[in-house]
Amino acid sequence: MASSSWQNATTEIHAGYSPTGEHRPMTVPIYNTAAYQFPDYATAARLFSLKEPGFTYSRTGNPTVAVLEERAAALEGGIGAIATATGQAAVALSLLALLQGPNHLVASNKLYGGTVDLLTDTFADFGITVTFVDPEDPANWAAAITEKTRGFLLESVSNPLATLVDLRVITDLAHAAGIPVVVDNTLATPAACRPIEFGADIVVHSATKALSGHGSVLGGLIIDAGTFDFTDAARWPQIAGPKARYGGDLLLGRYGAKAYLMLARSKFLHDLGPTLSAASASSILTGIETLSLRVAKAQANVLELVKALGGHPAVARVHHPSVPTHQDHELAKEYFPNGTGCVFSFDLVDAAAVPQLVDSLKLFALAANIGDARSLIVHPAAMTHCRLNDEQLAAAGIAPGTLRLSVGLEDAGDLVDDLITGLDGLGRNNTSETVANAPRTSINA
Numbered sequence: 001m002a003s004s005s006w007q008n009a010t011t012e013i014h015a016g017y018s019p020t021g022e023h024r025p026m027t028v029p030i031y032n033t034a035a036y037q038f039p040d041y042a043t044a045a046r047l048f049s050l051k052e053p054g055f056t057y058s059r060t061g062n063p064t065v066a067v068l069e070e071r072a073a074a075l076e077g078g079i080g081a082i083a084t085a086t087g088q089a090a091v092a093l094s095l096l097a098l099l100q101g102p103n104h105l106v107a108s109n110k111l112y113g114g115t116v117d118l119l120t121d122t123f124a125d126f127g128i129t130v131t132f133v134d135p136e137d138p139a140n141w142a143a144a145i146t147e148k149t150r151g152f153l154l155e156s157v158s159n160p161l162a163t164l165v166d167l168r169v170i171t172d173l174a175h176a177a178g179i180p181v182v183v184d185n186t187l188a189t190p191a192a193c194r195p196i197e198f199g200a201d202i203v204v205h206s207a208t209k210a211l212s213g214h215g216s217v218l219g220g221l222i223i224d225a226g227t228f229d230f231t232d233a234a235r236w237p238q239i240a241g242p243k244a245r246y247g248g249d250l251l252l253g254r255y256g257a258k259a260y261l262m263l264a265r266s267k268f269l270h271d272l273g274p275t276l277s278a279a280s281a282s283s284i285l286t287g288i289e290t291l292s293l294r295v296a297k298a299q300a301n302v303l304e305l306v307k308a309l310g311g312h313p314a315v316a317r318v319h320h321p322s323v324p325t326h327q328d329h330e331l332a333k334e335y336f337p338n339g340t341g342c343v344f345s346f347d348l349v350d351a352a353a354v355p356q357l358v359d360s361l362k363l364f365a366l367a368a369n370i371g372d373a374r375s376l377i378v379h380p381a382a383m384t385h386c387r388l389n390d391e392q393l394a395a396a397g398i399a400p401g402t403l404r405l406s407v408g409l410e411d412a413g414d415l416v417d418d419l420i421t422g423l424d425g426l427g428r429n430n431t432s433e434t435v436a437n438a439p440r441t442s443i444n445a
């Protein structure tokens with residue numbers, strides 16, 4: 001069940017499910033099964049040949065997970081979606097379905113650190129080349145295109161600095177060059193921005209974050225707008241060319257606009273296996289029911305914190321596009337009328353004070369996650385982005401004194417008190433180790 005006339009607050013609660021069966025359960029049942037019994041041999045053969053839709057084995061599809069997929073597609077305005085075990089898997093699969101062997105990706109240089117690891121290390125092992133560009137100037141994207149370019153990747157709101165891009169301009173120039181644009185919409189969520197409306201072809205999410213909102217499961221989503229033209233078989237042999245795996249058929253011929261999703265599911269999800277469990281899908285669905293409400297509350301808290309931090313002498317800069325002097329202030333007004341989500345960063349005047357501030361906080365927990373109901377803080381240079389070299393950190397705008405906040409749903413006054421008390425105390429009773437000695441080894445999130 002879904003209606004294109006619904007506003008997101010309705011879609012969050014109803015899309016993809018209506019009570020059915022003998023008991024008509026109000027919430028989506030958890031189909032805790034690995035496999036499905038076929039009524040007869042002929043049905044099994046048809047389903048396995050992928051010529052008829054249906055569940056064969058839960059690695060590639062499950063009824064609970066399917067509700068989440070339908071709901072996510074409805075929220076983002078896509079034609080379908082694939083859920084994955086993590087956001088990292090969603091980013092990887094979405095790109096692997098576009099990039100083959102020696103192909104090339106143009107990526108923003110302002111990305112979550114785990115995505116940078118994937119692109120610079122694992123993709124390099126696969127023979128995929130990546131050019132990182134400063135995403136804020138569309139000319140950089142155009143200049144980086146080569147004969148082999150098969151994708152653009154960017155974050156609608158970047159992690160950790162909450163920078164923005166002129167999405168419509170970038171998608172227009174990508175399409176003119178026959179290139180699809182993948183947008184990681186994790187920080188914004190569809191409650192704040194729907195990138196497909198601005199030309200994005202594929203939207204990915206870490207559903208671990210604000211979509212869930214409770215920090216208790218990991219998950220990812222790939223949503224396809226279904227509008228990109230994959231018909232050129234020389235450029236897209238995996239979609240528009242004959243494949244032995246599909247009995248010599250073309251995915252495009254068999255599945256039309258859903259060919260890309262079919263490739264991602266029947267090849268990459270099937271072969272690599274990063275499948276979301278039904279229990280996790282249920283947990284994410286419960287979270288999504290309150291998405292719009294939570295995003296609005298977090299945004300109100302963010303604005304209070306931005307105001308309080310901006311006036312503090314220990315703070316060198318607040319990286320938030322609501323600040324009138326921020327380079328993306330106008331883009332924020334155009335693309336994000338409801339705010340940019342719960343994540344932003346600020347720089348301390350004295351980077352050596354990072355450990356003391358972090359250790360003094362009572363409400364902001366030192367935890368490598370975002371989008372939780374609880375407020376969280378990380379030191380990107382030592383934690384989430386610790387494998388970026390100095391040049392990459394500088395390009396991403398991450399300074400030694402940059403701290404990222406994920407603003408939760410607590411009372412705004414209590415959050416402001418916590419941070420301002422910590423900042424006021426800097427320089428007093430400083431027994432923590434200095435930033436220079438802080439570890440740079442922790443593995444992500």
Ligand SMILES: Cc1ncc(COP(=O)(O)O)c(C=O)c1O
Nearest residue numbers: 086087088112159186206208445
């Ligand atoms: C923007 C963004 N994309 C992707 C990921 C990866 O998601 P996950 O941790 O669910 O694998 C993260 C994780 O922090 C993220 O912030």
